[in-house]
Amino acid sequence: MPEPDLVIGLRERAQQLFAQACAAADPARALANALAEAPLPRPDPGGIYRIVAVGKAAIPMAEYLLGRLGRAAFKAVVVTNAENGRPLRGARVYVAGHPVPDDRGARAAAAVEALLTPAVAADRVIALISGGGSALLPAPVAGLTLADKAEVNQILLAGGFDITEMNLVRQQLSRLKGGGLLRIASPAPVTAHILSDVIGDDLRVIASGPTVAPIGDRKAARDLLHARGAWQSLPEAARLVLAQEDVALAPLPPARNILIGSNRKSLDAVVAAEGPQAVVVNDCLTGDVADAAAKVIEAARRESHGRPACLVFGGETTVTLRGDGRGGRNQELALRIAMAMPDLGRSWVFLSGGTDGRDGPTDAAGGLVDAATPGRIRAAGGDPGLLLARNDSHAALGLAGDLLKTGPTGTNVADVQILLFA
CATH class of the missing domain: 3.40.1480.10 (MOFRL domain)
Known part of the structure; x- marks a missing residue:
């Protein structure tokens, strides 16, 4: 006994x-250590910092970074979950649904796109990425509603899909995931500081990889869903999107991705x-x-x-x-x-x-x-x-x-x- x-x-x-x-895994400490080794790139004359922080650790990461900017010009959007949300001076903070995306997350995604779309080459985009970003920043592709994305999320969660499998599917249904942030921010250079919630630290998987290449394509997502018996459970709109043939896109703009913390x-x-x-x-x-x-x-x-x-x-x-x-x-x-x-x-x-x-x-x-x-x-x-x-x-x-x-x-x-x- x-x-x-x-x-x-x-x-x-x-x-x-x-x-x-x-x-x-304290986010501020991890970011401080990273910046000590690799200082922030400075905007060119006339440019500003455009800062996007998304994930469960978004607030402390953004708070530390903003404290380091001094008199530099910047605009910042921060997206996190309800438990971690609080006001942050100098930034627009959005609280969004997790683990199932909601309207608040859709509004946050629109704010991120609005921040990045006007970016020019003189600007410097700093992305602060942590776990939870996949659900917190839903930006459905054309033909898909937020309700469709939320239903897909629920099906994947209930079906025992691991995080890599879930994000393979979610990347095909989003404008921001799988490198989408890079395309929107171009031509501004992007530096991402990433706190990993993924075992093995595959940057394509963390928050569905907004600043890296996708895990796979639509065919890979279709094959996975059929193999796991989940295809017919998806909403019709999601099946229609995933059934489309993959289209060759221009190469992703380059980004500097820095892993700052891990399991x-x-x-x-x-x-x-x-x-x-x-x-x-x-x-x-x-x-x-x-x-x-x-x-x-x-x-x-x-x-x-x-x-x-x-x-x-x-x-x-x-x-x-x-x-x-x-x-x-x-x-x-x-x-x-x-x-x-x-x-x-x-x-x-x-x-x-x-x-x-x-x-x-x-x-x-x-x-x-x-x-x-x-x-x-x-x-x-x-x-x-x-x-x-x-x-x-x-x-x-x-x-x-x-x-x-x-x-x-x-x-x-x-x-x-x-x-x-x-």
């Missing part, structure tokens, strides 16, 4: 380490904080959440009697919805671990959290569980197995008192998992 005092201490330490992971840097910060007893086991914990849970449990079996007392994982899993419950990938992963972890002969806790402070359409960042979690759920009148089958991990962990709630963190570098042993 786990010893309560040991478990309490482990739970507190897990939360402290998660805070370290989020702090390592791996946050994992390394956890290891540095915990010391020699910590190890990164897997920095690509992706795919179906059930498969991810099996990988964590196998690592726990393998390492529970060895030297490492802190196993660290990072990634972004997917959940296929089969029920009508509420939750997110981190909450479901934590619940699965709590239900399936074997007797390890020592006390343990497992934390899985989104570094943005939000997991799915809930008020939690994830879950923090231990061996007694299933018993607490039952004692509170719930059936953990039934709740899991309904994808109702939020209710299950709520009954156990095991929801991880941090509030908005102002950053977003995907998910971090921490398994601690006493």
Whole structure:
């Protein structure tokens, strides 16, 4: 049986380490480090800075940058989600829907286009990009409505598509994604500072790659949707757009894309904080959440009697919805671990959290569980197995008192998992 005092201490330490992971992805600090190595390019005479910040970390990134401009002339549009939105002196701030696009995001996208369309060669466009930008900046192509795009998003989210697959499809349906920002901003040179929420840091995928080439073309998107059985579920307007033949476009204007933060840097910060007893086991914990849970449990079996007392994982899993419950990938992963972890002969806790402070359409960042979690759920009148089958991990962990709630963190570098042993 786990010893309560040991478990309490482990739970507190897990939360402290998660805070370290989020702090390592602090957007202002990451941007400051990047600008120390590569200073901002200056506009030519008569030109101005045109600044676009989009994503969950848009406010702190823009705030730091604007503080560095001194007396330089600029115009700035900032787009973020409701949890992170606040006024910012010198910028027009738009709060938009996430993870499903809404009218507010469409207005924000129009403002971005209005800022960039008049750009001239003497200007310098600075793009500050972080996770969440795909949903926050919807700009449907001709023939598609915002409602169509929102429906496509819902289908992809519910269908267990990973972030690369989702953004392959979304790029074909948007004017700004897949390098669209570069085309609108031309002929002004573009520099993008990018905070990655994507495992592997593929710049084409982060916020659907507004300043890089697309992941693929319409045919690739069609093939994926047919292979996954989702084609017929799409709204007719989206199918009509995707069914069109690909048209050869002029090469994308060049851009300078600078990666300033990532999930791996946050994992390394956890290891540095915990010391020699910590190890990164897997920095690509992706795919179906059930498969991810099996990988964590196998690592726990393998390492529970060895030297490492802190196993660290990072990634972004997917959940296929089969029920009508509420939750997110981190909450479901934590619940699965709590239900399936074997007797390890020592006390343990497992934390899985989104570094943005939000997991799915809930008020939690994830879950923090231990061996007694299933018993607490039952004692509170719930059936953990039934709740899991309904994808109702939020209710299950709520009954156990095991929801991880941090509030908005102002950053977003995907998910971090921490398994601690006493």
